[in-house]
Amino acid sequence: xxxxxxxxxxxxxxxxxxxxxxxxxxxxxxxxxxxxxxxxxxxxxxxxxxxxxxxxxxxxxxxxxxxxxxxxxxxxxxxxxxxxxxxxxxxxxxxxxxxxxxxxxxxxxxxxxxxxxxxxxxxxxxxxxxxxxxxxxxxxxxxxxxxxxxxxxxxxxxxxxxxxxxxxxxxxxxxxxxxxxxxxxxxxxxxxxxxxxxxxxxxxxxxxxxxxxxxxxxxxxxxxxxxxxxxxxxxxxxxxxxxxxxxxxxxxxxxxxxxxxxxxxxxxxxxxxxxxxxxxxxxxxxxxxxxxxxxxxxxxxxxxxxxxxxxxxxxxxxxxxxxxxxxxxxxxxxxxxxxxxxxxxxxxxxxxxxxxxxx
Ligand code: NCD
Ligand code: ZN
Numbered sequence: 001x002x003x004x005x006x007x008x009x010x011x012x013x014x015x016x017x018x019x020x021x022x023x024x025x026x027x028x029x030x031x032x033x034x035x036x037x038x039x040x041x042x043x044x045x046x047x048x049x050x051x052x053x054x055x056x057x058x059x060x061x062x063x064x065x066x067x068x069x070x071x072x073x074x075x076x077x078x079x080x081x082x083x084x085x086x087x088x089x090x091x092x093x094x095x096x097x098x099x100x101x102x103x104x105x106x107x108x109x110x111x112x113x114x115x116x117x118x119x120x121x122x123x124x125x126x127x128x129x130x131x132x133x134x135x136x137x138x139x140x141x142x143x144x145x146x147x148x149x150x151x152x153x154x155x156x157x158x159x160x161x162x163x164x165x166x167x168x169x170x171x172x173x174x175x176x177x178x179x180x181x182x183x184x185x186x187x188x189x190x191x192x193x194x195x196x197x198x199x200x201x202x203x204x205x206x207x208x209x210x211x212x213x214x215x216x217x218x219x220x221x222x223x224x225x226x227x228x229x230x231x232x233x234x235x236x237x238x239x240x241x242x243x244x245x246x247x248x249x250x251x252x253x254x255x256x257x258x259x260x261x262x263x264x265x266x267x268x269x270x271x272x273x274x275x276x277x278x279x280x281x282x283x284x285x286x287x288x289x290x291x292x293x294x295x296x297x298x299x300x301x302x303x304x305x306x307x308x309x310x311x312x313x314x315x316x317x318x319x320x321x322x323x324x325x326x327x328x329x330x331x332x333x334x335x336x337x338x339x340x341x342x343x344x345x346x347x348x349x350x351x352x353x354x355x356x357x358x359x
Pocket of ligand 1: 018044109110139220221222223250252253266267268
């Protein structure tokens with residue numbers, strides 16, 4: 001059979017996205033809104049989005065950065081803290097203003113200083129979420145500096161995630177940006193109540209990419225890329241069609257100057273080409289027929305939403321689409337776009353047409 005050159009799938013969603021705010025929001029949103037039907041919007045602004053009213057205001061700023069009546073739908077999240085108000089969260093979920101809650105262990109990653117110090121402190125909030133079926137999205141890394149950075153996800157699963165799920169068996173949890181075989185095995189071993197999002201970059205790079213010929217700040221994100229055997233496990237999970245695994249790009253833009261510095265921050269910006277890299281991976285794995293499940297069907301099923309009602313077409317060209325190496329942010333900054341060779345030959349048949357007020 002000739003290799004596929006064209007594939008049509010239900011419009012995808014992005015189940016883990018950082019859009020930031022202000023000028024950065026304006027610069028990055030057009031890439032996501034051009035393609036995805038919906039995206040789960042991470043609440044780790046500075047200060048974080050903690051209350052329903054703050055999520056509504058943030059949603060308003062996102063919508064204001066889009067052309068009027070644009071169909072892209074931001075799904076808002078709240079940032080869980082030791083003092084989160086269960087009544088506010090419940091009201092936000094029931095009104096539809098808020099879709100999920102994000103748990104950052106305090107200090108685990110960018111803007112996580114006000115995260116949860118001990119999941120026992122949020123027990124009553126987790127009970128309320130279990131009761132109403134509101135998903136808890138977990139940044140799954142321990143923060144103990146004595147734990148090796150490459151082990152922090154596996155240790156989190158054993159010492160925090162699993163005990164928390166035993167205490168709250170009805171809680172619906174997404175282990176965000178899974179990076180290890182341990183995470184895949186954990187999700188597969190459980191009967192219900194847990195899923196995992198997987199990023200394109202963790203399907204494409206292993207930890208060697210961070211040190212290829214020198215130190216590579218644009219390959220640095222959290223959780224950090226792991227050994228090759230982990231990448232292989234993630235590829236098997238993503239391409240399996242199993243409904244517990246879905247696309248969350250974790251596109252996390254930072255100004256290049258804040259990554260190319262003495263203490264560079266974590267985050268890979270892949271919104272302009274995440275789907276294209278994902279298609280490349282599925283093709284390499286002989287699983288293009290399951291791309292739609294991973295990108296467009298499994299996520300809505302977990303979130304108890306309908307899939308998007310229109311479709312997109314990806315085509316494989318002879319040469320890669322020419323994408324900029326970096327994008328400009330109003331005010332003078334630039335953000336590097338994820339790139340790992342080989343650059344995918346897949347592209348949207350309509351071409352990349354970023355949509356925004358300023359695009
Ligand atoms: C994210 C960010 O920059 O906000 N960074 C990252 O490396 N993924 C935070 C996160 O999701 O951990
Ligand atoms: Zn993230």
